[in-house]
Amino acid sequence: MKAVITVTGKDNVGIIAKVSSLCSKYEANILDISQTVLQDYFAMMMLVDVSELNVNFGDFSDAMSKLGSDNNLIINTMHEDIFNSMHRI
């Protein structure tokens, strides 16, 4: 199972490091990363394999959201199927 983590908010130092280390803590394997910075606005997308997670998906998603709110960012963790369903026929 793959999930997409999106991080949006004001750019600050170490965002990718923080998200990646949380992925590593829960054993989510990072498959791909892309990011854009528009002026001060930061948007990162990360495709992760969550089939080997050491917690359930809901807890992983909550931990990511909390990391976001602690750093003034919005972090969403969503199963990739929602994007595939919406944007592909």
Added chain:
Amino acid sequence: MLNTKDILETIEMIRTDHLDIRTITMGISLLDCACESGNTFATRIYEKITKKAENLVKTGEEIEKKYGVPIINKRISVTPISLAGGNLGYDDYILAAKALDKAASNTGVNFIGGYSALVQKGSTPAEDALIESIPEALACTNAVCSSVNVATTKSGINMDAVAKMGHIIKKAALLTANNDSFGCAKLVVFANAPDDNPFMAGAFHGVGEGECIINVGVSGPGVVRSAIAKEPDANFAQLAEIIKKTAFKITRVGQLVAREASSMLGIPFGIVDLSLAPTPAIGDSVARILEEMGLECCGAYGTTAALALLNDAVKKGGVMASSQVGGLSGAFIPVSEDEGMINAVNKGALTLEKLEAMTAVCSVGLDMIAVPGDTEADVISAMIADEISIGVVNYKTTAVRVIPAFGKKVGDTISYGGLWGEAPVMEINKYSPSKFIGRGGRIPAPIQSLKN
């Protein structure tokens, strides 16, 4: 990897434009609970519902987490109680209503629908007893929703039932007078009621349905409004295309959730209801979509045309996104639940007559409309008759959910909070339809019914 633009678009739809799944509704047949004793019937329906739906709320919450899309309500619809109840009487039905309410509270669902009777051609003593008991049942329960189907295109209009429903609605208003006549918000009078509607207050599990089924209702007026706002100079063909594409995306989420819920619960998937269901939240309004199309205020001339375009494009876009479509499918226009509609009524731009015209081209009907508390029962029956006729002649579902708010007059407001919102009490026509409503009998089925 997935396209960045697509991912951000989905997230914006959810975070900014209020995209959500309005409801996962589990339909449960209660036909096997029939029993000559009211007590036993109540016990049986309670046990069956709590067993079938024990994991419904938990499953909904898990799906919500997995896909990051809010699922606002988890609900249950059951076989019309007047059918499952067989030959029960008034007091037995009240026991059944309480059992439904207890089952809703025990399973954690938001609402349970199906305290219903289908009397389009005539009524049995059991159905008469159930209809009589509706006001008390709604007053003594929290989550129970009720509906009565008084007409179909095939059968015509049961005007005796229409006349009776005027009195039932008045009584429901009186018994819940201390809560702005909230009982009436949980009671719908239908023409051509669908068997697989996941939306309240009109949901019930139709007699042609199987043992248990999962139906999903989507939402997303905010998403459509925002998509239109990005193309301010689009012509009508382009406008229809934008709405179709947006409806497609919204419905695909509904289909995904429905399939997932069905597989997690091990219950067959029924339908996705392609609906635009507003909420009182700013930006989540059907009226605001019509205004975004270029009307100064919802209710202006052009409103019916704009709504017709919207409703048709939503269906065209949605139908390709789901393998099975059903329910009410279309744009809803409940006044109290739509911030833009409330605004239009308060400004005097949107009247009851205009709302009635709008119902000819969209889903459902006169919905969540507050009228003065001293409105006569015959007048309410006549409102029902008008609205139901639109449904019968046009071979579509229409419904009436009016609230003759006890003790309130034009200019007052009723307020329920949450998804129910608040409604300004609207002005009504003062002339009497009493002689017409009092004639009794049935309006014959229209010529459209003879399609064979």
